[in-house]
Amino acid sequence: xxxxxxxxxxxxxxxxxxGSLKAVDSVSFDLEPRQVLGLVGESGxxxxxxxxxxxxxxxxxxGSISFNGRPVGKLGLRKRDPALMRIQMVFQNPFxxxxxRRTIGSQIEDGLRVNPDRDAWSVPxxxxxVELDPASRSRFPHQFSGGQRQRVAIARAIAAGxxxxxxxxxxxxxxxxxxxxxxxxxxxxxxxxxxxxxFISHDLSVxxxxxxxxxxxxxxxxxxxxxxxxxxxxxxHPYTQRLLAAIxxxxxxxxxxx
Amino acid sequence: xxxxxxxxxxxxxxxxxxxxxISKQLRTPLxxxxxxxxxxxxxxxxxxxxxxxxDPLAQDFERLQAPGAEHWFGTxxxxxxxxxxxVSGAQVSIPLALMLVVFAMLIGSVLGAxxxxxxxxIDEMIMRIADLVFAFPTIILAMVIAAALGPSLxxxxxAMLIVSWPAYARVTRSLVLGARNAxxxxxxxxxxxGPFTSLGKDILPNVISPVVVLATLDVGTAILLLSGxxxxxxxxxxxxxxWGSMVxxxxxxxxxxxxxxxxxxxxxxxxxxxNFLGDALRDALDPRSQEAVQGRAL
Numbered sequence: 001x002x003x004x005x006x007x008x009x010x011x012x013x014x015x016x017x018x019g020s021l022k023a024v025d026s027v028s029f030d031l032e033p034r035q036v037l038g039l040v041g042e043s044g045x046x047x048x049x050x051x052x053x054x055x056x057x058x059x060x061x062x063g064s065i066s067f068n069g070r071p072v073g074k075l076g077l078r079k080r081d082p083a084l085m086r087i088q089m090v091f092q093n094p095f096x097x098x099x100x101r102r103t104i105g106s107q108i109e110d111g112l113r114v115n116p117d118r119d120a121w122s123v124p125x126x127x128x129x130v131e132l133d134p135a136s137r138s139r140f141p142h143q144f145s146g147g148q149r150q151r152v153a154i155a156r157a158i159a160a161g162x163x164x165x166x167x168x169x170x171x172x173x174x175x176x177x178x179x180x181x182x183x184x185x186x187x188x189x190x191x192x193x194x195x196x197x198x199f200i201s202h203d204l205s206v207x208x209x210x211x212x213x214x215x216x217x218x219x220x221x222x223x224x225x226x227x228x229x230x231x232x233x234x235x236x237h238p239y240t241q242r243l244l245a246a247i248x249x250x251x252x253x254x255x256x257x258x
Numbered sequence: 259x260x261x262x263x264x265x266x267x268x269x270x271x272x273x274x275x276x277x278x279x280i281s282k283q284l285r286t287p288l289x290x291x292x293x294x295x296x297x298x299x300x301x302x303x304x305x306x307x308x309x310x311x312x313d314p315l316a317q318d319f320e321r322l323q324a325p326g327a328e329h330w331f332g333t334x335x336x337x338x339x340x341x342x343x344x345v346s347g348a349q350v351s352i353p354l355a356l357m358l359v360v361f362a363m364l365i366g367s368v369l370g371a372x373x374x375x376x377x378x379x380i381d382e383m384i385m386r387i388a389d390l391v392f393a394f395p396t397i398i399l400a401m402v403i404a405a406a407l408g409p410s411l412x413x414x415x416x417a418m419l420i421v422s423w424p425a426y427a428r429v430t431r432s433l434v435l436g437a438r439n440a441x442x443x444x445x446x447x448x449x450x451x452g453p454f455t456s457l458g459k460d461i462l463p464n465v466i467s468p469v470v471v472l473a474t475l476d477v478g479t480a481i482l483l484l485s486g487x488x489x490x491x492x493x494x495x496x497x498x499x500x501w502g503s504m505v506x507x508x509x510x511x512x513x514x515x516x517x518x519x520x521x522x523x524x525x526x527x528x529x530x531x532x533n534f535l536g537d538a539l540r541d542a543l544d545p546r547s548q549e550a551v552q553g554r555a556l
Contacts, residue, residue, distance in 0.1 A: 055448060077376060079452040089448060097441040101463040114450045153445070160449055 001069070004031040004054065004164055008063035011046075011053050024048040025220035031165065036187055036197045038211030040243070041247065046220040047200045048092075051168045054161050054198070056080070067164065074200055085114050088157035090186065091208070092169040094149035098141040104152045105137030111159025126155040129189060147178040151185070158189050158203050163191050167199045171206060179203065183210050204247055210230060216240045284542055292534025299528050310342040311344050314499045322514045324464050332516035335505060343499040344520050350411070352528065357478040358415050358422070363473045365419070365547075366426025366468070371457055373427065375436030385431065388424035396421050397486060402491040411500070411520040414493035416481055422476065429472055433465035475536030478529035485525050501525050 003008055023046040052058045052074050054065055055141055056075035057159055065072040073232040090095040094109075097243055099107060108123050115121070124134030130151035150170060157165055171179040183199070187210040190197040201207050207214055208228055215225040216239065224237040235241045284293075302309070311330075312318070316338065323333040331340035373384040391399065403417035434457070437443060443460045451459065479480020487493035488502030496503060503519040 016290065057444065075447060077453050080450050082450065084446070085450050087448075089445070091441045093441060099442040099460050099464070102459075110446065110449050110451075145492065154450075156445065184329055218341070
């Protein structure tokens with residue numbers, strides 16, 4: 001059965017004054033359980049809005065999202081529907097996504113508390129799985145580097161036992177040497193726990209390494225979707241071709257021009 | 259209520275890694291002076307019965323004696339020892355002012371947090387009531403309420419509570435508005451936090467320090483306002499030894515300067531000390547003042 005189904009989804013923002021901006025424009029796609037889908041596209045093309053809508057953080061202006069056959073509505077002021085808590089997100093900015101006043105251990109416990117399988121994990125366990133020192137659970141977020149915080153955020157999301165893990169540009173604010181490692185860590189944890197992964201990034205080379213399928217988004221629409229290798233070797237849409245051509249290639253010369 | 263205090267406090271942003279450095283930052287001359295005076299008065303208030311030389315209510319002495327060896331601060335128009343009354347006055351003003359500020363902060367920040375978090379109709383309702391209170395000059399509104407309720411210390415405190423909570427509501431509301439969309443708050447919501455859990459666990463701990471600074475700055479104002487109401491006969495009822503009403507007595511006996519001067523000095527020092535402390539706390543919590551203080555330390 002399909003895990004996540006987007007049907008003609010449209011999300012628009014009201015602009016100040018009159019008019020509105022269609023950030024996501026008639027997007028339809030399916031995501032199967034345990035599938036790793038990379039969503040790529042340039043800045044401002046609606047990737048993050050799409051992720052927020054799937055979490056219920058943005059209301060759909062038309063079309064629908066269903067998760068395990070259950071419609072995803074806007075997360076208002078009420079508590080979140082427990083069934084929808086199987087969707088968890090890792091945010092872009094690791095410096096903003098952890099509460100500065102609480103220990104990382106207690107924040108990961110928040111995730112464990114909503115996991116239907118209560119004994120699936122323990123905090124030290126999770127910390128070890130994201131390659132952090134289990135003894136660091138009593139530390140505060142400011143005592144960690146950006147990469148370590150992102151690991152904590154991943155641990156918190158995994159703790160909740162998600163069936164769908166969303167990474168909203170989780171590597172965009174990390175330095176280059178860490179990006180691939182964090183991305184691979186996310187993939188491995190998702191695969192290990194049986195979760196599907198929707199990985200949003202503008203870094204195509206990382207997406208190529210971790211994703212099974214890739215969807216290319218441009219100006220609010222998904223212009224192409226297919227297995228990574230096929231999209232890579234034979235991009236159909238002109239936008240995809242331009243995007244792939246923009247990847248810097250190491251030419252082996254190792255000299256600066258001029 | 260302190261327009262100045264409010265804008266100052268709004269400039270304060272909660273800092274992430276504050277705790278450790280705050281203690282160092284509080285070691286400025288002003289903060290130490292303020293802290294020492296506050297501690298001094300708290301000790302006096304605690305020990306008042308045992309250190310006051312005479313009964314503050316006893317009219318045993320010759321009227322209007324100038325300060326001397328027998329009566330350090332002199333005696334008043336009905337023959338009471340002014341020193342004893344000033345010392346006992348600390349027991350009246352300081353606890354009431356502290357209690358008032360704590361309650362105003364609790365009521366104001368809870369209402370402000372609810373207004374900021376839930377928005378829409380609830381926000382409108384709470385903040386319009388706050389605006390209504392803000393529309394009147396503090397002291398005049400407090401006077402009107404105290405006069406309507408009848409003169410007593412309790413009623414004066416109630417009147418002041420009514421006029422002082424909106425400042426906290428406004429500050430807290432604006433801070434909550436800024437924090438409610440922080441990613442860690444949203445992450446908490448995705449993990450099933452309801453609105454009150456979210457407020458209590460994620461939002462309030464991160465925004466409360468500017469509110470506490472405002473409260474510290476407000477203790478002085480509260481003492482001043484309380485004394486003001488007593489001075490006008492709307493607070494403490496005679497013969498309660500309240501600083502404000504003692505100053506009022508002194509004004510009747512203008513040639514005997516000591517009756518008004520000593521309670522006046524008491525008010526001055528306490529208010530000043532709490533303001534020093536509040537200023538220091540604000541500076542310590544203000545990220546922009548970090549470098550300035552570090553520079554001074556070098």
